[in-house]
Amino acid sequence: MTDHALASVDPKIAKQILLEEERQHRTLRLIPSENYAFPAVMEACGSVLNNKYSEGYAGKRYYEGQQHIDVVEKLACQRLKKLFGVDHANVQPYSGSPANLAVYFAFLKPGDTVMGLGLPSGGHLTHGWGVSITGAYFNAVQYGVRESDHRIDFDEVAKLAKEHKPKLIFCGTTAYARTVEFDRFAEIARDVGAILAADIAHISGLVAGGAHPTPVGHADIITSTTHKTFRGPRGGMIMCTKEHKKAIDRAVFPGLQGGPHNGTTAGIAIAARLASKPEFRTYAANVVSNAKHLADELMSQGITLVTGGTDNHLVLCDLRSCNVPGKVAAQALDRAGIVCNYNSVPFDTRKPFDPSGIRIGTPALTTRGMGKSEMVQLARWMNEVIRAPDDVGVTDRIRGEVEALCDSFPVPR
Ligand SMILES: *Cc1c(COP(=O)(O)O)cnc(C)c1O
Numbered sequence: 053m054t055d056h057a058l059a060s061v062d063p064k065i066a067k068q069i070l071l072e073e074e075r076q077h078r079t080l081r082l083i084p085s086e087n088y089a090f091p092a093v094m095e096a097c098g099s100v101l102n103n104k105y106s107e108g109y110a111g112k113r114y115y116e117g118q119q120h121i122d123v124v125e126k127l128a129c130q131r132l133k134k135l136f137g138v139d140h141a142n143v144q145p146y147s148g149s150p151a152n153l154a155v156y157f158a159f160l161k162p163g164d165t166v167m168g169l170g171l172p173s174g175g176h177l178t179h180g181w182g183v184s185i186t187g188a189y190f191n192a193v194q195y196g197v198r199e200s201d202h203r204i205d206f207d208e209v210a211k212l213a214k215e216h217k218p219k220l221i222f223c224g225t226t227a228y229a230r231t232v233e234f235d236r237f238a239e240i241a242r243d244v245g246a247i248l249a250a251d252i253a254h255i256s257g258l259v260a261g262g263a264h265p266t267p268v269g270h271a272d273i274i275t276s277t278t279h280k281t282f283r284g285p286r287g288g289m290i291m292c293t294k295e296h297k298k299a300i301d302r303a304v305f306p307g308l309q310g311g312p313h314n315g316t317t318a319g320i321a322i323a324a325r326l327a328s329k330p331e332f333r334t335y336a337a338n339v340v341s342n343a344k345h346l347a348d349e350l351m352s353q354g355i356t357l358v359t360g361g362t363d364n365h366l367v368l369c370d371l372r373s374c375n376v377p378g379k380v381a382a383q384a385l386d387r388a389g390i391v392c393n394y395n396s397v398p399f400d401t402r403k404p405f406d407p408s409g410i411r412i413g414t415p416a417l418t419t420r421g422m423g424k425s426e427m428v429q430l431a432r433w434m435n436e437v438i439r440a441p442d443d444v445g446v447t448d449r450i451r452g453e454v455e456a457l458c459d460s461f462p463v464p465r
Contacts, residue, residue: 079390079391079454080391080430082390082416083412085226086280088420088464089279089285091464094285096315097285097319101317102315105311106118106121106311106314107305110122121317128143131328133291136291139292139297140297141291142300142304143320143321144304144312147287148178148275148288150309152178153308154303154304154308157307158303159219164191165190165192166186166220167193167195167212167218167221168181168194168223169224172396173398174197174227179192179194180192193212193216195209197228199399202359210243214243217246219247220247221246221248222250223251224252224275226253227368229362229368231264232250232265237271241272248272248273249274249275250270252274254364254366255365257283260327260328260332261335261336261337262336262337264364272293272295281415282323284319284320285315285320290304342417342418342427343364343366343367344362345424345427347367350369350431353431354374355435356372357369358370366411368397376438378394378406381438382410384437384441389450390430392412394409395409419464426461436450437450
């Protein structure tokens with residue numbers, strides 16, 4: 053058996069995996085789209101389910117030998133339907149972006165009009181941004197946030213919708229610290245006869261755990277990743293009303309994909325089961341309260357936050373008043389063991405590859421069991437690094453303190 057072990061088959065890759073495991077343990081993970089998947093999910097992803105082809109859906113496959121795969125996929129769908137309270141769930145999208153593309157393929161022809169939140173305002177590439185296939189092959193109209201308070205401008209959304217008559221409206225965000233008001237989007241979509249797709253990639257764990265309002269009852273289609281706040285495998289899912297079941301299923305397979313990733317499907321089933329437990333509701337609430345504590349302490353250190361705080365798991369820092377570009381800050385923080393990403397802020401005058409902000413979030417640290425006192429400490433460390441990004445003395449000292457903290461909050465395994 054040992055002869056087949058990764059370390060002897062490919063020591064170079066084995067070493068990097070080991071080092072990455074160590075890095076994930078010894079640093080504070082603040083990237084809001086990242087998390088530590090449930091260990092049981094990791095086990096399913098590395099299982100024999102990897103070795104099976106299952107094109108089609110349970111009971112209607114194009115390959116034989118589906119006795120066990122069908123059970124797994126049905127369980128995943130049933131659990132999601134119950135957890136979110138939806139009519140239908142498709143767990144086959146390979147990730148969040150293909151899930152969204154399947155929605156376009158289900159309802160639009162090339163050149164048809166779609167509306168989505170622009171990338172600089174916190175939207176995702178797949179909501180019609182120019183460099184994405186969704187902006188290149190469709191007529192994408194982008195709405196934004198208000199200049200005064202950086203919140204989604206519903207007057208603009210309504211005006212653009214009336215003017216452009218989109219067939220599809222996307223709502224949902226990737227760098228927005230406030231509650232997404234699905235009810236208001238639904239009203240606008242209804243008025244112009246558009247299909248409303250809510251992309252809850254970042255917040256599906258919060259929605260499942262009752263810490264963010266649900267799009268169910270407002271959106272026709274709900275898409276999500278499964279690996280962010282949901283703590284499942286890297287994957288995607290689409291949920292919808294009965295009416296759209298057929299269109300969505302056909303768009304995913306055979307429209308866009310071949311065989312589903314069955315290990316991932318099992319991982320989604322496991323995550324859905326664990327997300328239905330009372331502990332997960334506590335987790336989701338703690339993610340949000342940790343983000344609020346982190347935001348409050350950053351502000352009291354004098355750091356400007358976009359929208360002046362947060363309602364969810366995410367905080368967007370505008371570092372212009374600190375005179376430090378986002379990238380410089382993110383790289384210095386990384387040297388101190390605090391890992392985040394640089395990010396544009398609304399109406400940013402700097403380029404996307406060298407923007408004015410950093411984006412942080414609490415899903416992963418909350419998974420490790422951290423709470424208010426750790427958030428306060430973290431904000432103070434961040435402030436010190438941001439004020440002196442080139443001071444190796446500061447980054448080295450904080451790196452040592454970060455590692456000591458990490459040892460008290462081991463990653464789940
Ligand atoms: C992360 C994200 C996606 C894309 O997910 P991938 O799995 O990276 O393809 C889509 N939409 C939103 C809003 C996201 O945040």
